[in-house]
Amino acid sequence: MRWTNALINTLRETPKEAETISHKLMLKAGLILKLASGIYDFLPLGWKSVSKVINIIREEMNKAGAQEVLMPVLSPAELWKETGRWDLYGKEMMRIKDRNDNEFALGPTHEEIITDIVRRQINSYRQLPVNLYQIQVKFRDEIRPRFGVMRAREFIMKDAYSFDKNEQEAQKSYRIMFETYNRICKRIGFKFRAVEADTGAIGGTSSAEFMVLADTGEETIIYCPNCDYAANVEKAIGVVDAIGGDAGEKLEKIYTPNIKTVEELAAFVKMKPEDTAKTILYIADGKMYGVMMRGDREINEIKLKNAIGAIDLRLATPEEIESKTHAPVGFAGPINLKEKGIILLIDKTVENMKSLVCGGNEKDYHYIGVMRGRDFKEDKVVDVIKIKAGDGCSKCGSKLKEQKGIEVGHVFFLGTKYSKSMNATFLDEQGKSQYFVMGCYGIGVTRIVAAAIEQNYDENGIIWPVSIAPYEVSIIPVNIKYKEGYEFAEKIYSQLKEKGIDVILDDRDCSPGVKFKDSDLIGFPVKVIIGEKNFKDGKVEIKIRKDGKVKLVDSNKALNEVINTINELKNDFLHN
Numbered sequence: 001m002r003w004t005n006a007l008i009n010t011l012r013e014t015p016k017e018a019e020t021i022s023h024k025l026m027l028k029a030g031l032i033l034k035l036a037s038g039i040y041d042f043l044p045l046g047w048k049s050v051s052k053v054i055n056i057i058r059e060e061m062n063k064a065g066a067q068e069v070l071m072p073v074l075s076p077a078e079l080w081k082e083t084g085r086w087d088l089y090g091k092e093m094m095r096i097k098d099r100n101d102n103e104f105a106l107g108p109t110h111e112e113i114i115t116d117i118v119r120r121q122i123n124s125y126r127q128l129p130v131n132l133y134q135i136q137v138k139f140r141d142e143i144r145p146r147f148g149v150m151r152a153r154e155f156i157m158k159d160a161y162s163f164d165k166n167e168q169e170a171q172k173s174y175r176i177m178f179e180t181y182n183r184i185c186k187r188i189g190f191k192f193r194a195v196e197a198d199t200g201a202i203g204g205t206s207s208a209e210f211m212v213l214a215d216t217g218e219e220t221i222i223y224c225p226n227c228d229y230a231a232n233v234e235k236a237i238g239v240v241d242a243i244g245g246d247a248g249e250k251l252e253k254i255y256t257p258n259i260k261t262v263e264e265l266a267a268f269v270k271m272k273p274e275d276t277a278k279t280i281l282y283i284a285d286g287k288m289y290g291v292m293m294r295g296d297r298e299i300n301e302i303k304l305k306n307a308i309g310a311i312d313l314r315l316a317t318p319e320e321i322e323s324k325t326h327a328p329v330g331f332a333g334p335i336n337l338k339e340k341g342i343i344l345l346i347d348k349t350v351e352n353m354k355s356l357v358c359g360g361n362e363k364d365y366h367y368i369g370v371m372r373g374r375d376f377k378e379d380k381v382v383d384v385i386k387i388k389a390g391d392g393c394s395k396c397g398s399k400l401k402e403q404k405g406i407e408v409g410h411v412f413f414l415g416t417k418y419s420k421s422m423n424a425t426f427l428d429e430q431g432k433s434q435y436f437v438m439g440c441y442g443i444g445v446t447r448i449v450a451a452a453i454e455q456n457y458d459e460n461g462i463i464w465p466v467s468i469a470p471y472e473v474s475i476i477p478v479n480i481k482y483k484e485g486y487e488f489a490e491k492i493y494s495q496l497k498e499k500g501i502d503v504i505l506d507d508r509d510c511s512p513g514v515k516f517k518d519s520d521l522i523g524f525p526v527k528v529i530i531g532e533k534n535f536k537d538g539k540v541e542i543k544i545r546k547d548g549k550v551k552l553v554d555s556n557k558a559l560n561e562v563i564n565t566i567n568e569l570k571n572d573f574l575h576n
Contacts, residue, residue, distance in 0.1 A: 030046075031049070049468050060183050069132050073136070077103035117132070129169055155444065162438060165436075178411055182210075188465055188467055190455065191212070208411050211405030237387060242352055279359055289342065292334055333358040333359030333360055346380075351381050355369050358370050406447075476519065484535065493505040501566060528562060544569070
C-alpha cells in the first residue's frame with residue numbers, strides 16, 4: 001500500500017474521551033473512529049490488525065478439528081426462555097421486538113442457538129464429538145461502556161461449542177481448546193497466564209480465563225510463584241492467617257461517635273483492625289442477608305452469590321437497612337440480627353475469632369467482647385472474602401502474589417446445563433437417550449487488538465507484535481524528490497510485496513519528522529529509511545520499532561536483511 005492511497009489520519013492531540021492507553025493510541029493512530037458510546041468504526045489500519053487476529057484464530061481452530069458456522073445475530077426469546085437466561089442475563093442483553101411483537105435478543109453469546117442446531121442435526125453418538133465455532137459480532141448493553149473497544153457494546157468474538165457423548169470425552173474437548181487458546185496467545189505474541197475463573201452467567205462446572213499480563217489491566221490475578229496455581233480475584237481461594245479476634249470476654253456496648261471506618265474504630269477502642277468484624281447487608285432474590293467478616297478484609301460478591309445460590313444480588317439500600325436494623329449504614333452487627341428476619345452468614349475469618357468488636361445496630365454504638373455462640377449464632381459459615389497477595393497458597397502454602405491482567409479468552413466446561421434445559425439428546429451405543437455434554441470457548445477478537453497495545457507501547461506510540469501489525473514494514477524515502485533514493489524505495493517496496501511481506505510505502509511529500517512520528521505512532525515493526533547522505537554511500541537504515549536498534553546496511557543487501565529482521569521479530573514475540 002502507498003500512503004497517499006491509504007485512508008490514514010493520525011492525530012497529534014489525545015482525544016479527551018480516551019481513558020486507557022489502547023483507547024488513546026487506537027484513536028490517535030487512526031485505527032478506530034467513535035460512532036456512539038461503546039460503538040466504533042474500524043478504519044483500514046485497525047481492520048487489518050483485526051483481520052490478522054481472525055486469521056490466526058481460524059487457523060488454530062481448524063487445526064484443532066473445529067468446524068466454522070455462522071449463526072444469526074437475532075436470537076428468538078423462546079430459546080433463551082428454555083434455559084431461563086432471558087431473565088438471568090438482565091439489562092445487559094439488548095432486546096428488540098419485531099413488527100409482530102415477537103421478542104428477540106441481539107446475541108451476547110450463542111449457547112442456546114448452537115444447542116438448538118445440534119439437537120436438530122445430531123441424533124447418534126456416531127456423529128460425536130463435534131466442535132462448532134463462529135467469528136461474529138456480539139452485543140452487550142454495558143452499563144458504562146469504556147476503555148474503547150476493550151469494553152464496548154458491539155464487538156467481534158470467536159465463540160465455539162463442543163458436544164460429546166460423555167464427560168470423559170467432553171473433558172478431552174475442553175483440554176484441546178485450552179491448548180488451542182495457548183497456541184493462539186503465543187502466536188499473537190502475548191505474555192499471558194491462564195487462570196481459574198468463575199463461570200458467571202454462562203454457567204457450567206469449571207472455567208479458565210486467558211489473561212494478558214499488563215499493568216493497565218482492569219482484572220487482578222492471584223497466583224503462586226512456587227506452583228501452578230493461578231486464578232482471577234473473583235475465583236481465588238487461599239489460606240488466610242488466623243490472626244486477631246482478641247477483644248476481651250466481657251460484652252459491652254460503647255458509644256463510638258463519628259466513627260466511619262474500621263481503622264477509626266480500631267484506634268478508638270485501642271485494638272487492631274483484625275480484632276473487629278464488619279457486617280454488610282445484601283438483598284439476594286428478595287431476602288436480606290447479613291454477611292460478617294473480619295474487619296480488615298473485603299467481600300467477594302461473586303463468591304457470596306455462589307455460596308447462597310442467588311440469581312440476583314445487590315447491596316441493601318440505606319432505607320432497607322434502617323427499616324430492618326433501626327440503624328444507619330455502617331452500624332450493623334450480628335447480635336439479634338436473626339430476630340429481625342435477616343439471614344446471618346459468617347465468613348471463615350470470623351469462625352475461629354475468640355472475641356471481637358462489631359456494630360451495635362444503633363447509630364454511634366458498637367459492641368466489644370462479642371463471642372460467637374454466646375452472643376450470636378449464624379445460619380451458615382461461608383468463604384466469601386477476597387484473597388489477596390500475602391495469603392497462603394491452598395496448594396503448596398507459599399505466599400500468593402498478584403498482578404494485573406486483561407481477559408481476552410474464556411473456556412467453560414458446561415456439562416449438561418444447556419442440553420438438559422433444552423432437551424438436547426442423542427442415542428448412545430445401547431440405543432438409550434442421553435444428554436450432550438458440552439463445553440464453550442470464547443475469545444474477544446477486537447479486545448485482543450486493544451490488549452496487544454496495552455502490553456506493547458511506549459511514549460511514541462504502539463509497538464505491534466509482528467503477527468498482527470497492520471503493516472510489517474514501513475518504507476520511508478526521506479525526500480521523495482531525491483530521484484535515486486525514491487527509485488530504490490519503489491524497488492524494495494515491490495520486492496517485499498513479492499515476498500509476501502505486508503509493507504507500506506510512505507510516498508508523502510512531507511517532512512521526515514512527520515513520517516517518523518506517524519510510523520512510530522502506528523507502530524510498524526520495521527522502518528526502512530532511505531536518506532540521501534547514506535544512500536549516496538550505498539547504505540540504508542533499518543530501524544526496529546521494538547527496541548529502537550538501527551542497522552546501517554548495504555542497499556543491495558537490504559531486502560534479505562529486512563526479511564531476516566521480520567523473522568527474528570516473529571520468533572522474539574513467539575518465545576517472549
